Amino acid sequence: MEHQPKKKATIYDLSVLSGSSPSTVSAVLNGTWRKRRIKESTANLIRNLAEQHQYTANLQARGLRSSRSGLVGLLLPVHDNRYFSSMAQTFEAHVRSRGQCPIVVSACRDPEEERQTVETLISYSVDELIVAGATDPDGVHALCVASGLKHVNIDLPGALAPSVISDNYRGARMLTEAVIRHFSSDLPLQADELYLFGGRDDHASRERIRGFRAVKRELMDGDSDKCIEPTGYSPNMAQIAFEQFYQREGKLPRGLFINSSINFEGLLRFMAQHPNEAFLDIVVGCYDYDPFGSFLPFPVIMIRQDVDGMITKAFEIMSESRPVVQTYLIQPQLVPPRTALKGPLDAIKDIE
Amino acid sequence: MEHQPKKKATIYDLSVLSGSSPSTVSAVLNGTWRKRRIKESTANLIRNLAEQHQYTANLQARGLRSSRSGLVGLLLPVHDNRYFSSMAQTFEAHVRSRGQCPIVVSACRDPEEERQTVETLISYSVDELIVAGATDPDGVHALCVASGLKHVNIDLPGALAPSVISDNYRGARMLTEAVIRHFSSDLPLQADELYLFGGRDDHASRERIRGFRAVKRELMDGDSDKCIEPTGYSPNMAQIAFEQFYQREGKLPRGLFINSSINFEGLLRFMAQHPNEAFLDIVVGCYDYDPFGSFLPFPVIMIRQDVDGMITKAFEIMSESRPVVQTYLIQPQLVPPRTALKGPLDAIKDIE
DNA sequence: TATAATTGCACAATCGATGGTGCAATGAAT
C-alpha cells in the first residue's frame, strides 16, 4: 500500500515516447489501425511501448467517448440461492466468451431498488442488460428504452420487452404429477393431502399454481382453494405457514408442492423444530433444483430450470436488430430424488 | 424497443434551460453548490429542471474527471455455492448502505482471469476492492498497488495486503472434535476411520488439515497421512476420491471431514450411485454451511464462516488511512445437524 | 461617497480516448 502509485500510462504518454500522435496510438491499441492505414512498423513500435509501460486503456474515457462500455449487466433479485447463483455463474461464462465484462447486481426484489440500480448501470453505459426475476420489469423497461439499452427479461416476463422464462405451467404439471405418482397405489395420495406452498402474485407463481391445479383436477378429483398457500418468497413466511398447518392438522400434508428453493428453506426451519418422524410419509416437489435438497431424508422431486438455455436464448434475442416483444418458454427438467446434476461449476478447470 | 431513445439530458442542456453555466449546474447537482456560493433560488430552479428532464449524471464522465467511480468490487472465485453467494449478498447490503454501487465478478479460480478482471475493474476506477478466495492474491495486489486501489483479501490471505479470513485452524478443530464426539461411546470412532477429503494446497486447506490432525492426535491416538485426501475444489474430483475409497475398502469411512460444500457435492454424486444403506453409520463434518446439507439423512455437522463479520472487518480495514498488512482471524461457528440458520436473505423485505 | 469585503456566478482547462478530416510525401501513370 506504500509504493508510488505511479500514474497509469495513457495514449499521450505513449504518443510522446513513440513520436506519433495520440490518435495514432489510440488506433494502434484499439485495433482500428489497419483501417487508418498505419504502417505495420509504427504499430509494432507502439505496441511494444504499450507493453513495456503496461498500458491499459482507461475504460471510462473510452466509454465516455464511444458511449459503450464493454459491460454486460445481470440484474438479480438475490444472490443467495442455487437457482440465481447458477444463473450468475452461467451468465458470466457467456459474457466472457464474448469478450465482454460481466457484472452482476442484485436488487432485493424491490422495485425502487431495481430502478435505481438500472439507472446506475445505464449511467455507466452498460451495453446490454438481462433483467432476472424483476418485480417491476416494465418499470425497468421504461428506463432502458429511454436510453436505448438492449435488454431482455428472464425468469419473470414483462409486457414490454422480450422475455425468456421457464415453462412454468408444464414444469408444474410435471412436478405435480411426479409427486402424485410417487405414492404407492396401496395408499395413494388424496386431493386434500396435496398442498402448494410459497410464491406470490407473479407470473411464475400463477402459472405454477395453474399447472398444479390442472393436474390435481385431472389425476385426483378435487382441487380446492385451500390447498394453495402463497407465502411470498421468504423462508420465514413459509416456515410460519408450515407451522400453522401443522398446528391445525397435527401433521404436514403428505404431498407438498413448494414453489421455490427459498420457500423450501422454510420447510427446513420447520424441520429443525420437529423430529424426523414427522416426515416419514412425505413427498416434496420443489420448483427449483438444489443438489443438497435432492438428498433429504424423504423423497424430494425437483424441477431444474434450464438456466443455460434461458441465458443462451436471451443473448440470442439481444443480438437481433429488432427483437420481437414476446415471451419465449424454455422447458425445465424434472429431477428425481437423490440426483446430483452437474452444474456450471463443472465447466471450470480446477488444477490439481 | 422503438421509441425515440432521446438522448439523456446533460448539464449543458440544463445550463441552457436554466440560463446558468454548466459549472453552476454541475455544482448544484453534485451537492457542492453551497461551497460555491450558489444562490438557493438558482439551485432550486436547476434542481426542478433536472427533475423534469430526468437528469442523471453520466457516471463515466464523472469518473473520468474525478478518477473515482462510486463502484465497489467483489472478486469471487465462483458464484454457485452458498458460501460465496451469501458473501455476495452480504457484500451488496454493506456497499449499498454506504451509498455506493456493488459489483460482483467471479474469476473461476484462474490466476490469469483474476488479474485480467482486476485490470478491468481498475480501468473503471473502482474505488475499493474485496478479493475473495483468490488463487493468486499477491498478483492481484501488485495491480492494485500500481494504481493505488484500496483492497483487502478475504477468505484466503495474501502476503502483501491486509487479509480477513476464517479461523480455519480453530474451525477445523471444532468440527473434527464434534464429528468424533458424535459417535456413541459403545462404538467410538477410530483414528483410521476418520478421513479428510477435499481442498488443495492453499492456506485454508493447510490450516484445516492442521487442525484436523491436531485433534486426531489429541483425541485419538493416530494421525496417519493416508487419512488426508486433497481433491481440489471440484465436485468431480471429490466424487472420484469417494468412489476409489469405496472400491478399495468396501465402504466409506465412518467419519468424514469434508473441506468445503463444493467437495460435499462430490459426496452427493457418490450417494446418487449408492443406496442409502451405505450411509447408515456415517457422520459428516463439512467446512461450510449449506442449509439443505444440514438435513441430509445422516448427521451432518457444519461450520458456518462468519461472512458478515468478515465483510464488516474488511470494510473497516479499507476505511483506515494506512491499513496494517496483517491477517485477521474471524471465528466461525459450529452448526449441529438439522439446523436452519438465518441468512442474508432474511434481511430482505418480502412484501405480502 | 469612496473603498473594501462579500456574494454569485461564468470561464476555461482537464480527465483519456475516439474518429472525421486534411495534407504532405511517395509512387504510378501519361
Added chain:
DNA sequence: ATTCATTGCACCATCGATTGTGCAATTATA
C-alpha cells in the same frame, strides 16, 4: 515532367462532468 492516386499520419473537436480562478455586481464599512 506533370498530374493523379495512394499511403501514412497529424490535427482537432468531442463525449459530460469537475474545479481552480477571475470578475462584476452587490453590500458593508469608513
